[in-house]
Amino acid sequence: MHPDSFVVKEKTDNRTTAPHVLPIYATSSFVFENSDQSVDIFRNIETGHVYSRYANPTVDTVAQKIADLETLDLHQHAEAVLTSSGMSAISTLILATLKAGDKVLTQANLYGGTTELLRDIMQPLGIETIFTDLKDLTRVEDMLVRDPSIRLVYCETPANPTLACVDIAAIAGLAHRYEAWCVIDNTFPTPLLQRPFAHGVDFIIHSTTKYLNGHGNSIAGVIVGRDRELMRKQVWRTMKLTGTNCSPFEAWLTHNGLKTLALRMERHCTNALTLAEFLQNHPAVEKVHYPGLPNHPDHALARRQMLGGFGGMLSFELKGGMESGMRFMNRLRFCTLAPTLGDVDTLLLHPASSSHLNVPREVREQNGITDGMIRISVGIENVADIIADLEQAMEEQI
Ligand SMILES: *Cc1c(COP(=O)(O)O)cnc(C)c1O
Numbered sequence: 001m002h003p004d005s006f007v008v009k010e011k012t013d014n015r016t017t018a019p020h021v022l023p024i025y026a027t028s029s030f031v032f033e034n035s036d037q038s039v040d041i042f043r044n045i046e047t048g049h050v051y052s053r054y055a056n057p058t059v060d061t062v063a064q065k066i067a068d069l070e071t072l073d074l075h076q077h078a079e080a081v082l083t084s085s086g087m088s089a090i091s092t093l094i095l096a097t098l099k100a101g102d103k104v105l106t107q108a109n110l111y112g113g114t115t116e117l118l119r120d121i122m123q124p125l126g127i128e129t130i131f132t133d134l135k136d137l138t139r140v141e142d143m144l145v146r147d148p149s150i151r152l153v154y155c156e157t158p159a160n161p162t163l164a165c166v167d168i169a170a171i172a173g174l175a176h177r178y179e180a181w182c183v184i185d186n187t188f189p190t191p192l193l194q195r196p197f198a199h200g201v202d203f204i205i206h207s208t209t210k211y212l213n214g215h216g217n218s219i220a221g222v223i224v225g226r227d228r229e230l231m232r233k234q235v236w237r238t239m240k241l242t243g244t245n246c247s248p249f250e251a252w253l254t255h256n257g258l259k260t261l262a263l264r265m266e267r268h269c270t271n272a273l274t275l276a277e278f279l280q281n282h283p284a285v286e287k288v289h290y291p292g293l294p295n296h297p298d299h300a301l302a303r304r305q306m307l308g309g310f311g312g313m314l315s316f317e318l319k320g321g322m323e324s325g326m327r328f329m330n331r332l333r334f335c336t337l338a339p340t341l342g343d344v345d346t347l348l349l350h351p352a353s354s355s356h357l358n359v360p361r362e363v364r365e366q367n368g369i370t371d372g373m374i375r376i377s378v379g380i381e382n383v384a385d386i387i388a389d390l391e392q393a394m395e396e397q398i
Contacts, residue, residue, distance in 0.1 A: 024252045025058045054240050058248040062255045063222060066212065069191045070224050074198055079231040080224040081239050082246035082254075086187065086207025087113050089221030089244075091121070093203060096238035097181060097230075098151055100126025105143060106154040107134040109164060109367050111185065111207075112355060114156075134166045137174065144178035156185040157194075158302065161315045161351060161375055162289045162368040165298035168305055172200035187211070187342070192265040193309045197226060210342030211312070213257035214264050218250040264344065267380040268312030274383045275376070279316045279390070284324075284397040286372065290314040312378045313341060321371035324397050325350045328374065331396075334389035341377035346386050349375045 001009070030049040032038040041048040049055055059082050067080035083089040094117075098104070104118060108131045118129040130147075134140060134155055144150055153175040157166040168184060175182040181202040186194060190211045196204050204224040206212055213220070223239075225231040239245055269292070276290035291302035292310030302310055318324045328350075329337055335346040339355055349355060352371045356364050361371075378386065 022058060022061055022252060022255055024248050025052070025056050026248055027056075028052050052248065053243060053245050056245075056248050056251075058255075059246050059251040062246075062251040062258070065255070065258060066191075066206070066208070066222050067224050070186075070195060070204055071197055071226075072191070072195070074195060076197055076226055077228070078197065078224050078226050079228060080222050081231070081236050082208075082251055083221040083223065083239060083244045084246055084250075085219045086111075086185075086205070086209055086221035087117065089205040089207070089223045090114055090185070091117060092239050092242060092244045093183065093205060093223050093235065094118075094122060094127065094152070095242065096234040097203075098127050101149060102127055102151040103147065103149045104129040104152045104154055105134075105140070105150045105180070106131060107156065107159065107166065108132070109159045109162070110154075110156055111160060111187075114154075114185070134171055135164070137167070137170055140171065141174050141178075144174060144180065148178070150178070150180050152181045152183060154183045154185075156188070157305075158188050158291050158298070158311060158313065160188075160313075161373060163291050163296065163298075163311075163313060163315065164368075165291060165301045165305070167301055168194075168196055168199040168201060172196075172202075176200070188313055189306060189311050190261065190265060192262055192307070193269070193311055194306050199305060202226065208254045210340070211265070211268075212261060212342075213254045214261065214342060214344055215253075215257050216340060216343040216345075218253035218257075220246045220250045220254050264380055265309065265312070268378055269309035271380065271383045271386065272312045272314050272376075272378040273310065275378055275386060275390075276314050278387050279314075282391075282394060284319055284394040286317040286319045288314065288316045289368075313375070314378060315373055315375045317370050318372035318374060318394070318397065320397060322352055325372045325374060326353050328393050328397065329353070331393035332389055333392070334385055335376075341375075343377065344380050346379035346381060347377040349377075351375060 029051050063080040063082040067078040071078045155166045172182040183203045184196045184201045186196055186204045187207045187210050206222045208220045208222055223235055273292045276288050276293050279285050280288045291298055335348050338347045351369050356369055
């Protein structure tokens with residue numbers, strides 16, 4: 001062999017002792033031992049890896065861990081496909097399950113990107129979306145009765161920005177009665193605080209970018225489903241052919257984060273409840289939205305369908321509208337202004353001057369986003385430091 005070939009030739013030693021920590025398989029393809037094996041792999045007789053867009057050992061391990069977490073103690077089996085982002089999990093799932101002429105029924109207060117995807121990308125492809133109030137079960141049933149082309153009911157609970165909750169079991173039951181699938185975006189609660197398969201949903205999606213990773217260092221998503229045929233023939237195949245696969249490095253970062261999910265969620269929940277109670281009693285605050293507070297309109301429902309905690313997301317309305325919202329944000333010293341959520345550090349967003357700046361006020365207010373509303377992704381720091389920062393930022397507003 002010549003030196004120039006020698007440096008190129010791959011040398012893999014597969015006889016080493018098994019690694020303790022999940023390795024990153026940074027390889028685009030996998031070798032066949034011989035042509036018989038390649039025939040078997042392509043015929044699905046032998047399960048082997050072929051090409052990392054189809055499947056990759058690092059990515060598969062993380063996907064299955066999330067699927068197992070979503071079915072823990074449920075005596076059910078689920079499979080998962082990891083994707084390049086939360087948005088690609090949603091788009092892949094819609095393209096995998098619907099075709100032109102089919103419709104989606106969903107709520108008005110969805111993650112902003114999801115609303116835009118449904119309205120601006122799916123609608124022109126012939127997949128129409130009907131936005132309604134998913135809490136109004138009579139109306140939902142009426143819509144399903146009248147329109148058999150509704151094939152998918154999509155929900156988010158608790159949802160941005162008021163942390164309003166949807167009755168998952170009731171919605172899944174209605175969807176099934178009229179032969180539609182029920183999908184839930186479980187990003188906010190995570191499987192630690194809410195197991196939607198226990199309430200009958202067909203698919204769960206996550207932006208793993210948020211709590212599942214928890215450290216704000218990767219963008220990825222996941223689709224989890226219980227129907228093996230549907231997952232393999234439609235969901236996995238759509239991911240593979242639209243190329244929305246997750247990279248092994250992003251999967252590995254997600255896996256690292258997942259290990260502390262239980263510890264983090266415990267602290268997110270206690271910190272958020274303490275903070276909600278503090279804000280509720282503060283004279284500069286008009287209103288606090290947190291499902292863990294007994295006066296939240298969906299407290300009883302959240303208690304019933306969530307698992308002992310109400311999550312790390314809360315929002316509150318400052319007295320004095322736009323001006324006081326902006327002034328408050330500018331005075332923060334310890335907490336961070338950032339448009340993401342679910343990280344270990346506390347992140348604040350003033351939607352009226354950021355994410356919703358270009359949304360007309362009437363439209364924004366219809367969805368509960370008032371001028372003085374602040375959204376907090378409560379971190380896992382010592383809660384006294386978070387409270388002290390918010391307190392000093394509100395000082396002049398009393
Ligand atoms: C962030 C987010 C998404 C989109 O996920 P990306 O990873 O940013 O693509 C979807 N749903 C919810 C609830 C989110 O918070």
